[in-house]
Amino acid sequence: MDALLHITTLHYLVLGAALFLLGVIGVLTRRNVVIVLMSIELILNAVNLNLVAFSRYWQGMPGHLGGPGALHGQVFAIFVITDAAAEAAVGLGILIAFFRNKETVNVDEVNLLKW
Amino acid sequence: MTDPTSLSPPSLETHVEAHEKTFLDANELVINMGPQHPATHGVLRVILRLDGEKVMGLECVIGYLHRGVEKIAEHRTYTMFNPYVDRMDYVAAVSNGLGYCETVEKLLNVEAPPRAQYVRVILTELNRMASHQLWLGTHALDIGAITPLFYTFRDREEILKIFEKYCGARLTTHAFRIGGLQYETYEGFEKEVKAFIKFVRPKIDEYEELLTTNRIWLERTKGVGVISGKDAIALGVTGPVLRASGVKWDIRKALPYANYKNFDFDIPTGQNGDTYDRYIVRMAEFRQSLRIIEQAVDNIPEGPIMAKVPKVIKPPVGEVYHSIEAPKGELGYFIVSDGSTQPYRIRVRPPSFVNLQALDVMCRGQLVADVIAVIGTLDIVLGEVDR
């Protein structure tokens, strides 16, 4: 019970893993491209959660291991968010072009390299 | 020059088909603006075909206010029909009455006495100002400036007070009779009109102060709803809309009626034929109207107010067309008489109706917001469009 009530890094990691799995399921099973893209966002967020949790973990370590300035995980999370923005912009741009030509948003109908 | 026949709007069937598709992949979003819409000045229905916000074409659906005025005329005597014309362009009822009375007078071959002519000119020009004030308020409101509306209504009230004192009605005045005036002017009429001129001069500057040099107003009106003089003539557009396109055509000068030839005034014209020029032209017309009223008030002659007109009007067999310069353009009446007490047929040429035809030409390629501005600048009154 104490292990459940005392929130440690591990708790965040488990949460991150769960979100990651949800994202993977979404990417692998859904047909709607928009929802597939959203599932990718879920995966990226799961990773971010891990990064920030580890950053917190290293901040609590003694100086030679990490110390208060160990914010590399957070900086990484910011880079991941930047990437997510770029990915969403390009992904949705592709989606619009795709929809304009094929009038569908289903990922399994994207079966031509050129149209 | 644009061939008017090539300007016909797309048929309704294409709209229905277009409605099925989404608007990203094609040029079709069909929007019904009106008949219940805050910016269509009544019950005008405009079917807009949009590409995003760009207007690909539009179609006006009219008739929601049709009352069969022209048909009613066939069952009324000439005198009885006189009040009906006030209900067409209800914001410029005096002009409508003037046009009708003059047409019947032309048919009877009588002329109103000079005193009646002068009073007619004063009231008509006052009415032109009232109509323009209403136009300015609503037009600015459509473009988003809410304040001018209240300023113009405040000043229009003064005109309506003069009307009310003269003939007892404010809107549908029924001010004139065939052959002259029914009422002699009331005590202090000239003084009140003069006081009104003094009162309203600075007010016009006040309207201009709010709008003429306002950057947003310029951006919203310059280059919007452009129509060339040639197109305007081809479509039969008249009034300030035509003059703003650079055509110097005003029936008061071109085919003088009443006694307009006795007055000294200019015809303001624009160059670009855009919404801003139409605004400027109408603002200038305010001042010209004031000039005419001033001259008329100073020179009102004494004398009778009615010509010799029989009690029962029975014009000779024949037909006549007469037109006047109403605030919105050329208002013409075509009357066919079969010699009885009732007209055989009356056809009205309403300026709003004809001007509205230009809407499609003026709006193509513009944005939705411009349609609002252009409807406003055409200054249509649906009572006149639908009759």
Next chain:
Amino acid sequence: MNPVATPFFFYLLAGTMIIGGILVITRKNAVHSALALITTLLAQAALYLMLYAPFVAGVQIILYAGGIMVLFLFVIMLISIERAAKERQFNKQWLVGIVAAAALGGLFITIYTTTTKGKELFPEGRMTYGESQNTQQIAALLFDRGAGQYMFAFEIASLLLLVAIIGAVVMAKKRI
């Protein structure tokens, strides 16, 4: 500022995130999915606050919830989703997908259980450091002349964004 009632808020937010995540991948209507994803992202921003990462939390709200998700909603509105909502929602290999994900989950669980062997994984150190300088510290890591290690990466990220902007415009524009 110390977080209060940590376990309560952690489980509340974690539950919100998991439920939101499940809704994202199960809803028929993409707008509902987006709404669920927004909830998940906001809960995650709150979790960042609990992890003493206020700047990342702020970036999460302003970029993810306020930027990326608006983009998503915008696109969902541009494409008609009524038809997509009526169609089959899962593709033909959905079973394979779930099995693969389950295998991945099994892998996670195996690693967690076999490597700890009763020990506490990642023992929590003592935090002597509050949030008050967090933004400034991140700025130092990103920009500072002496201690900034990520200056180059930051510039590369900006280049990436530029490429993404151009790419998105090229993709989405009808006529260039």
Next chain:
Amino acid sequence: MHELIDYIQSYLDPRVTTTPGAAGNIFWATVYILLVFGGLSVAVIAMNWLERKILAHMQVRLGPMRVGPHGLLQPIADAIKLLLKEDIIPAEADAFIFWIAPFMVVLAAFTVFVVVPFGPTHAITDMNIGILFMLGVSSLSVLGIVMAGWASNSHYPLIGALRSSAQMVSYEVAMGLAVLSVILLTSLQGSGLGLYGIGATNPQAYGTLSMIGIVQAQQEQGVWFIFKFFPLGLVGFFIFAIAMVAETNRAPFDLPEAESELTAGFHTEYSGFRWSLFFLAEYSAMIAVSSIAVTLWLGGWLRPFPNALSGPTWDLVFSLIPGISFLLLAAMCFYNVARMPKHPLFKIQTMGLAGFGAVLGLIGLVMFIPAVRDRVNDVFWFAAKVAGFMYLYIWYRGTFPRYRFDQLMKVGWKILLPMGLALLILTAAMGMRTELWAQFQEVVHGL
């Protein structure tokens, strides 16, 4: 119970220098939340009445006059009407999203007040990321608007929502650039020190994102940021002042709800209570962005003329102004009581106005008590500056026509954005001018 008393005592101690949230004082934080949100609701109600009256007087009419003296009770009557109206959900609408969208907008508009600093200690909390939090949370209201437009399942709301989201997202960029220039300014310490401590003796001289920190930076540098680096601060302020009007969808940028084109934009299909939530959110968002502008450029809670009119005497004079202004309002009320028609039908109205004046006067008198005076002074100046912005909002609405959508985008992307970028670069260069000058001289010497 004992702890509770301790909490209260610990906060009432004049030596307390942090906000309740930063001090971890949950009790006082809760009290502040209730106070701020109560005050906000009252402000929205007052704003509703004031907007009608001021706009009416700009337009040569009287505005509400029937409900209560000079229509003072009109907003309450309206609120009752809106609450009693039927709550219509269109048959084809997406009921859940239609239902939840107004709450999202209101939540976003209200949450930002968590970090608004009404005084050095008068804020619910002082976040390290204060301004970022405000911009982020206020941008969440776009989501609610987009959802409201989409869920209504009708053309006009959809176009209104698309316009609104495009508009808010694009003006956020210009807004963010203007805010960034202020954050650069906060890193300056006194005169002669460079940005980010580059030329400074103290290498840790970083800027701050904290709302309280920004005002304190202005206090330390002895200048409001609107006057800093003379034209630059002003330009930044103007960019923000324009962008904030667009951000709150008010005239002349009120395209999403352009009455003459889109009837009522994204809330066309809403009625009653849910519509009033949008209304509430719009006004509280106006107050929120105004308080950002006040905090960033106009010195937040600082009184005007701190340098020219300094010294204890002037301090005393300025601390009397809150009480005096309330007394003036009371005097206005009594003047109008005297002008009320002497007719039995107006008896209740006259008494009501007199009572209102008496309440205002009483508040004014209470504000002269030294203990109260020192505590409300900050809040008063902050509120007065925000009220100035609120008046501007009404003035814009009475004066300007509406922009067209493409013109709006042009202003946002082609004018404000380049200006913001140039401003940011110039501000940074001005902040580092000594350093830059030294480097320039080095280069010249090398040649």
